Amino acid sequence: MARAETPPARGIPLAKTRKARRSFAPRYPAWLTFPSLFYYALFFLGPLSLLILFSLAIQSGFGSVTYAFSFEQFSQVIDPLYLRIFGQTLLMAAAGTALTIVIGYPIAYWMARYLSTYKMLILLLLIVPFWTSFLIRTYALKIILDPQGYLAKYLNFDSLYTWKAVAIGLTYNYLPLLIIPVFASLERMDWTLVEAATDLGASPFRAFRQITLRLTMPGLVTGALLVFIPMCGEFIIPDILGGGRFLFVGNAIGDTFGQAQNWPFGAALSISLMIALSVFMVAYILFATKEERFGA
Amino acid sequence: MRSGLAKRLFTGWAVLVFIFLYLPIAVVVLFAFDKPSPSAIEAFGGDNICDISPANVGNVSVWNGGTTCWFAKGFEDPVYVNSIVTSLKVAAIVSVISTILGLAAALALARMRKRFRLPFDALVYLTLVVPEIVIAVASLIFFVQARNYFHLFPELGMNTIILGQIVFNASLAMLIIRARFVGMGDTLEEASYDLGSGPVSTFRQITLPRLLPAVIAAMLLTFTFSFDDYILPAFTNGTTQTWPIVLYSSVRFGITPAVNALAAIMLIATFVVVVVVALLLRRTRAARPREEKGFAAALGLG
Numbered sequence: 001m002a003r004a005e006t007p008p009a010r011g012i013p014l015a016k017t018r019k020a021r022r023s024f025a026p027r028y029p030a031w032l033t034f035p036s037l038f039y040y041a042l043f044f045l046g047p048l049s050l051l052i053l054f055s056l057a058i059q060s061g062f063g064s065v066t067y068a069f070s071f072e073q074f075s076q077v078i079d080p081l082y083l084r085i086f087g088q089t090l091l092m093a094a095a096g097t098a099l100t101i102v103i104g105y106p107i108a109y110w111m112a113r114y115l116s117t118y119k120m121l122i123l124l125l126l127i128v129p130f131w132t133s134f135l136i137r138t139y140a141l142k143i144i145l146d147p148q149g150y151l152a153k154y155l156n157f158d159s160l161y162t163w164k165a166v167a168i169g170l171t172y173n174y175l176p177l178l179i180i181p182v183f184a185s186l187e188r189m190d191w192t193l194v195e196a197a198t199d200l201g202a203s204p205f206r207a208f209r210q211i212t213l214r215l216t217m218p219g220l221v222t223g224a225l226l227v228f229i230p231m232c233g234e235f236i237i238p239d240i241l242g243g244g245r246f247l248f249v250g251n252a253i254g255d256t257f258g259q260a261q262n263w264p265f266g267a268a269l270s271i272s273l274m275i276a277l278s279v280f281m282v283a284y285i286l287f288a289t290k291e292e293r294f295g296a
Numbered sequence: 297m298r299s300g301l302a303k304r305l306f307t308g309w310a311v312l313v314f315i316f317l318y319l320p321i322a323v324v325v326l327f328a329f330d331k332p333s334p335s336a337i338e339a340f341g342g343d344n345i346c347d348i349s350p351a352n353v354g355n356v357s358v359w360n361g362g363t364t365c366w367f368a369k370g371f372e373d374p375v376y377v378n379s380i381v382t383s384l385k386v387a388a389i390v391s392v393i394s395t396i397l398g399l400a401a402a403l404a405l406a407r408m409r410k411r412f413r414l415p416f417d418a419l420v421y422l423t424l425v426v427p428e429i430v431i432a433v434a435s436l437i438f439f440v441q442a443r444n445y446f447h448l449f450p451e452l453g454m455n456t457i458i459l460g461q462i463v464f465n466a467s468l469a470m471l472i473i474r475a476r477f478v479g480m481g482d483t484l485e486e487a488s489y490d491l492g493s494g495p496v497s498t499f500r501q502i503t504l505p506r507l508l509p510a511v512i513a514a515m516l517l518t519f520t521f522s523f524d525d526y527i528l529p530a531f532t533n534g535t536t537q538t539w540p541i542v543l544y545s546s547v548r549f550g551i552t553p554a555v556n557a558l559a560a561i562m563l564i565a566t567f568v569v570v571v572v573v574a575l576l577l578r579r580t581r582a583a584r585p586r587e588e589k590g591f592a593a594a595l596g597l598g
Contacts, residue, residue: 028495032404033416036397036466044423044463047434054437107313110306129317131566132324133524135543136559139551140320143327146357175317204302225425233427235527240547250429257433257531267437270430277427285421289414 054267065264073268082252082269086276089248092163092238093231096170097178100227101220103171104178109212111179112186123183126176134173138240141169145241161243169237174230178223185219186212218287225284232277249273321563328367328556331360350550367561370554375542380558383523383539386454390461391519397462398469398514403503405470406477420467428464432531435460439532452534460528465521469514476510477503509577516573520566 055073057065076082111122129137144151145160145168152158159165189212197207213220235250244251249269256266274281331337332345333354340348346365354360370376405413423431439456442449450456484506488498504511526540533541546555 027407028403028499030404030408030412032400033408036401036470037416039397039466040419040423040463043435043438043459044419044431047431047438048426050438050441051430051434103313106306106309110310114303114306125314126317128567129321131520131570132321132559132563133540133543135526135540135547136324136555137320139543139547140323140327142547143323143357144320148355148358172316172320175313229425230427233429235429236544250427253429253433254530257436263433263437266433270433273427274430281422281425284425285418288421289417 051267051270054264055271057264057267059262059264073264074272076265077268077272085247085249085252086272088246089232089250090276092166092170092246092248093228093234096167096174096231097224097228099167099171100174100178101224104175104223105182105220108179108182108186111183112189113191123180126179130176135236135240137173138169138237141165141172142240160241161245163242163246165241166238166246169241170231170234173237174227177230178227181219181223181226182216183219185216189215218290222284222287225280225287229277229280229284233273324556324563325560326359327356328553328560329362329364330356330366330553330556331363332356333358333360346552346554348552350546350552353550353552356551356553366553366557369552370558370561373554375537376539376554376558379537379539379542380562382454382536386457386461386529386538387519387523389458390465390522391515393458394462394465394518395469395473395511395515397466398471399473399507399511401466401470402474402477403499406474407482420470423464423467428525428527431460431463432528435528436531452532453536454533456532456534457529457536457538460532461522461525465518468521469518472514472517473507473510476507480506512573512577516570 053067054065056067056069056071058068058070058072060066107126111119115122142160142165143149145157145165146152147158147160152160159168193211193215194207197211198204202210232248233250234248235254238246238248238251249272253266253269253273256262256269260266332340332348332352333356336348336352336354337345339352342348344365345363346369401416405416408416435456436452439449439452439459443451450459484502485498488502493501524540526544529536529538529541530544543555546552
């Protein structure tokens with residue numbers, strides 16, 4: 001990162017022009033970031049710090065807590081029951097992400113490779129379904145997958161309230177989030193490289209594997225993370241399509257705040273989810289900030 | 297020959313996937329015209345079959361025949377209408393404040409030194425990548441505690457929904473606007489400064505007009521995100537009912553086709569708004585055809 005910024009040699013003329021350019025470069029004042037910074041500090045970092053504080057607190061009676069430095073809540077999180085929910089969540093999100101890639105990558109490829117005039121229209125058509133409410137769409141999937149519905153009757157595909165329905169729901173709702181970054185990186189790719197490879201005798205599949213796939217890896221990884229992380233925090237899809245039989249961590253957190261009113265435990269579950277996802281979140285942030293450097 | 301086959305295969309796959317994407321939408325619209333189940337109609341015996349209460353409509357997940365009465369019914373129900381109005385209000389306020397915050401930050405950040413920019417960027421991406429359920433419960437704890445200790449904070453309700461939603465919507469707006477701002481280069485701004493304009497008039501005369509498509513895209517996107525958001529409002533709403541909250545409880549405890557009817561109308565309304573905005577943007581862009589990239593980048597980030 002630092003390498004790109006440092007001038008190749010410490011030559012005086014170069015340093016001078018850089019400095020001179022900077023004073024001329026039109027810049028808006030840095031204090032314009034202060035409102036957002038203040039806002040994030042108060043309404044994002046503030047709540048998150050309080051969440052950490054609560055996860056270390058002790059529940060003392062219904063709805064009241066005593067601040068402490070106790071790992072009591074976390075010791076409850078490692079209960080096999082909750083560990084299973086965590087495992088189930090990560091596994092389902094991984095399956096959903098894999099399914100999204102398998103379905104979505106060819107679509108992005110098709111858009112970038114074979115479309116010209118209608119490219120933007122297709123991109124728009126990809127987004128239109130997402131203008132209807134997320135809940136309505138998930139409810140519509142429930143109608144489609146209903147055991148008395150046509151799919152179950154005529155194709156014998158009865159999947160409602162099983163992991164299959166949850167996987168379908170996840171894939172459906174997150175598909176464009178994967179297609180768009182992959183499409184963007186395919187658009188930036190130099191297709192003549194693929195041509196060169198096939199001219200030199202590579203099979204189309206080999207050319208794809210060694211050139212297209214590699215060059216679009218940043219977009220694919222960004223998209224996969226963009227899909228995987230929110231899937232792990234999903235809460236509505238397992239509830240509606242899993243019928244409460246297939247819990248995600250999000251449902252467990254919701255229950256501790258809704259029915260059980262055990263906030264410290266809910267806070268500990270939330271922090272545990274963050275810890276479980278931290279590797280992926282850091283990876284995403286690194287990728288996103290890096291991508292942007294190239295993009296600019 | 298061979299590449300023709302590949303093309304056909306890919307196109308076939310795309311057709312299948314688009315059917316998959318649009319099937320639920322078609323179902324929403326179709327089931328807005330569904331009758332209550334025959335046994336429910338028989339038991340009811342009244343004139344207007346759409347007056348049957350949600351608990352008694354029977355199975356409306358199968359096609360029972362067509363009626364248009366749900367559309368009127370949906371608009372009569374005060375719970376639905378009030379919640380939609382609340383959601384529209386929340387979304388409007390959230391989108392305006394988020395876009396202003398995002399625009400200000402984008403202007404300063406675009407040409408800021410990396411050492412200051414990267415930490416800010418990391419924070420911005422963090423607000424987007426932390427699962428929303430975590431932000432929601434953290435906000436709930438925060439607003440309740442803040443209200444207990446400092447009474448100037450609002451009670452749980454519409455205000456706390458707005459305050460909570462602005463966090464990630466401001467980040468989204470910032471990224472969309474900055475993508476265009478960085479993409480369009482700074483020569484015109486430079487010229488404006490050289491000719492003696494200050495930052496304020498440069499912004500008004502040069503930067504804002506050129507950024508307008510991105511600003512509008514940011515407003516639209518944050519509006520739809522806020523309008524459609526269930527998780528954060530579900531925790532910080534107090535007694536306020538937003539449209540997704542009403543939807544969720546009706547999905548769980550018995551939905552009537554009236555909900556589908558309202559959803560269908562909103563889908564059409566959104567479609568009209570987006571088409572109108574796209575046409576307007578195309579007209580302003582016609583003079584500068586080279587700047588399409590910014591909008592694509594904006595879409596890409598969404």
